[in-house]
Amino acid sequence: MPWCVKKCPYCDFNSHAVPEGALSQSLEQEYLTALVEDFKTQTQWAQGRAIHSIFIGGGTPSLISAQGYAWLFDQLQAIIPFQKHCEITLEANPGTLEHQPFEDYLKAGINRLSIGVQSFDEVHLQRLGRIHSGDNAKNAIEQSKKAGFQRVNVDLMHGLPEQTLEQALLDLQLAVEQGATHISWYQLTIEPNTVFFRTQPVLPHEDTLLAIQEQGEAYLKSKGFINYEVSAWRKEQPSAHNLNYWQFGDYLAIGAGAHGKFTQGDGIYRFQKTRLPKDYLAQVPASTVNLQKIQNQDLPFEFMMNALRLNDGVAFELYTQRTGLDFKTISKQVEKLQQQKLMQPHRLACTPQGHLFLNSLLEEFL
Structure with missing residues (x-):
């Protein structure tokens, strides 16, 4: 889902400011219909396998309505069946959740949330260009649990511009206290083609970064979290979708700029979909670009x-x-x-x- 309310200065993902500040119902339906047509072109790569997990990333996927997702899942299951306990993860931004209750996303079939908190600190949120407050973030986690979500991931970054050890550890503490069952905790990196790459903010000293890493890991372990992947900590089962990536599994990909991987008789292939939303919608089904065989x-x-x-x-x-x-x-x-x-x-x-x-x-x- 390629749209955001606005682009963050550290972000190098395929995200674009939503037209006219809001996603219209007509644009939402046009895009969802294009996703279904895209999916139809990839059935041969599934080779009879059912869908065992779905990850809805962005952009800000919570800009799409719960009713839109319910319609989308019905359409997709008619093309390739979903396994009985298919894990469906929605990336959600605390600043864009107020328009629709979490209960509606749960009813639509989404059973795992990944909330893009990044930090609870107001100063750091402003520097990161986030549109939510620390209280918004706490409320989003709390409301997701009240709605009935058993699996709630919190995305946090550390090594933020001018961040202290104490501030980084407090972010972890707040995520744990609010009830996160899975934490994706990764260090900010400055990527090309971002505002931060051009402006070069002042990042913490290497000694501070090392202390954050060591003391943060010790804290999470003390709270019963298991570090099962470089940046992933869990109290519940691992993310099935990400586990498939790390175990070099196959995955289909629909949506502007989506990347996929599939195996067939003569080898393993990667592919990408048309990147810009307007181009993706101009040709339905959208083009598959950069289809390449991975050499042995x-x-x-x-x-x-x-x-x-x-x-x-x-x-x-x-x-x-x-x-x-x-x-x-x-x-x-x-x-x-x-x-x-x-x-x-x-x-x-x-x-x-x-x-x-x-x-x-x-x-x-x-």
Whole structure:
């Protein structure tokens, strides 16, 4: 869902300011109809498999009405069936939730929320260009729980411009106290083609960043959260959708700028959809662009780049299942890294030491 009320200065996602400040009912329906037509063109890539998870990202997906999502899910299930307990996650912005109660999204079939809080601190929210307040964020988490959502992820960033250790830890504390069952906690990075890249805000010193990381992790562990992926902490089951990414699974992709991956007889392919919403809507179904086969020599790195983000890694046999390659194509590198105590002996997984040097470790598979 590619629209936002306004673009944040750190954001390099495919998001665009909503036309005339609000999403009209006619534009919403036009876009949802285009998504359905897009989906119809991808049925052959599903190869008989049911949909086991859906992640609605953006942009700000909570700009779309609950009734719109209910209609969309009905249409999609008529094309490819959903599994009985299909996980459907909606990314929601605390600043755009007031127009529709959480109960309506739950009734529409959405059973997991990912609330884009980023920070509870008013000064940091202003610097980040967010349109919500700290109280909005607390209220959104509280209301989602009252509505009946059992699974609520809170997105938080740390290492914000001029952020102190105490401020970063307070953000975590507030998320936990409000009842988050899953926390995506990641460090702000300055990406090209963003306002922050051009203005270069003052970021915390490296010593402060290290202290935030170490003390933040210790705090989350003390509160019963499990760090199952580099930036993901859970009290409930993992995000099924993200787990599929990290385990190098296949995924379809509909919507402006969406990226997908599928496996067929002659190999593994990635693809992208037309990026700009106006172009996406100008041609229905929208074009598939950048459809490319992943070359066999690139598969070891692609697979390991995802799998080693998981703290528990994956079973050895998943490598062949997902890439189609013999394990011998990586066995020497794995054995070397095991001898260096950077990888575990019985799984494709990093040791604690290996996680500290993950980027260097991955270079072994290039």
